[in-house]
Amino acid sequence: MLLAMGAVIAGFLILIWGADRFVMGAAALARNSGVSPLLIGLTIVGFGTSAPEIMVSGMAAFQGNPSLAVGNAVGSNIANIGLILGFTALLSPLLVRSSILRREYPLLLGISTVVYFLLLDGELSLTDSVFMLLGLLGSLIWLVRIGIRRASDQDPLAAESDAEIPTDMSTLSALLWFIIGLALLLLSSRLLVWGAVQIATTLGVSDLVIGLTIVAIGTSLPELAASVMSALKNEHDLAVGNIIGSNIYNLLAVLPMPGLIASTAIGDDVLTRDFPLLLILTIALLILGFGRQRDGRISRLSGSLLLISFVFYQGWLVFQAQPTLNG
Numbered sequence: 001m002l003l004a005m006g007a008v009i010a011g012f013l014i015l016i017w018g019a020d021r022f023v024m025g026a027a028a029l030a031r032n033s034g035v036s037p038l039l040i041g042l043t044i045v046g047f048g049t050s051a052p053e054i055m056v057s058g059m060a061a062f063q064g065n066p067s068l069a070v071g072n073a074v075g076s077n078i079a080n081i082g083l084i085l086g087f088t089a090l091l092s093p094l095l096v097r098s099s100i101l102r103r104e105y106p107l108l109l110g111i112s113t114v115v116y117f118l119l120l121d122g123e124l125s126l127t128d129s130v131f132m133l134l135g136l137l138g139s140l141i142w143l144v145r146i147g148i149r150r151a152s153d154q155d156p157l158a159a160e161s162d163a164e165i166p167t168d169m170s171t172l173s174a175l176l177w178f179i180i181g182l183a184l185l186l187l188s189s190r191l192l193v194w195g196a197v198q199i200a201t202t203l204g205v206s207d208l209v210i211g212l213t214i215v216a217i218g219t220s221l222p223e224l225a226a227s228v229m230s231a232l233k234n235e236h237d238l239a240v241g242n243i244i245g246s247n248i249y250n251l252l253a254v255l256p257m258p259g260l261i262a263s264t265a266i267g268d269d270v271l272t273r274d275f276p277l278l279l280i281l282t283i284a285l286l287i288l289g290f291g292r293q294r295d296g297r298i299s300r301l302s303g304s305l306l307l308i309s310f311v312f313y314q315g316w317l318v319f320q321a322q323p324t325l326n327g
Contacts, residue, residue, distance in 0.1 A: 071211020
């Protein structure tokens with residue numbers, strides 16, 4: 001048990017640092033190639049912050065633990081809105097002005113709803129996974145078009161993205177950090193999945209619960225760090241944009257992983273407890289993002305409610321697992 005816990009902690013630490021190096025290298029490579037900062041922020045950075053979830057879910061599915069992969073994808077999205085956005089807004093109220101994000105809110109809700117209906121038959125099939133990946137491709141094309149069209153606009157998200165992308169890194173250094181980050185992501189994800197499965201086996205709880213709790217929170221730590229730092233720099237649009245982008249990638253790039261390897265059963269708990277909560281939180285994010293007037297505002301009160309909902313949800317998961325733990 002101690003060895004497994006040590007593996008999880010070490011896996012998280014390496015995962016977070018490796019993800020940061022991976023994103024930094026990829027963003028610098030793109031910038032040195034002439035890609036606009038806004039386009040980098042909308043695509044590469046969003047994809048990079050979901051790299052931990054992608055690697056962990058892919059490794060879990062490959063090692064025969066698909067429920068952990070599903071729990072990681074759904075749980076990470078719940079954590080992104082409830083824990084990360086809630087905590088960030090509690091720390092610093094967020095004023096969202098970006099017109100780009102106003103387009104992404106309904107996109108995220110639409111994707112979440114479609115994915116939920118795909119899973120309602122209780123199975124994540126190869127067809128479902130391919131459909132999600134096609135949705136990812138379509139979303140990327142849409143984001144690229146938005147990034148190109150809005151690159152010269154004065155959208156707050158463009159300026160905030162520009163400030164966060166390295167400008168003094170050579171292409172060779174960027175490539176080196178990209179490769180190192182990717183290698184660390186692969187290593188740490190394998191270590192993390194092994195430790196998480198061992199803990200689940202020892203405690204007698206399901207892989208799904210471990211994925212929804214320990215793994216989901218851990219793989220969301222890069223988003224937490226990015227959102228908090230953005231908020232402290234008054235880059236509020238970027239803080240919210242990180243969450244929206246990560247949730248889109250989690251649904252369309254992370255969740256399909258198990259289905260690409262073999263058809264995966266989706267438990268009733270996911271369909272009646274976890275995904276409905278995700279939809280509710282996504283709707284709340286859309287309402288807060290649009291606001292009563294032109295700008296959206298996520299106040300400390302709203303952040304507190306989001307955080308409280310996440311804490312209650314995690315507590316409910318632990319409560320439901322008690323009979324298993326005590327048995």
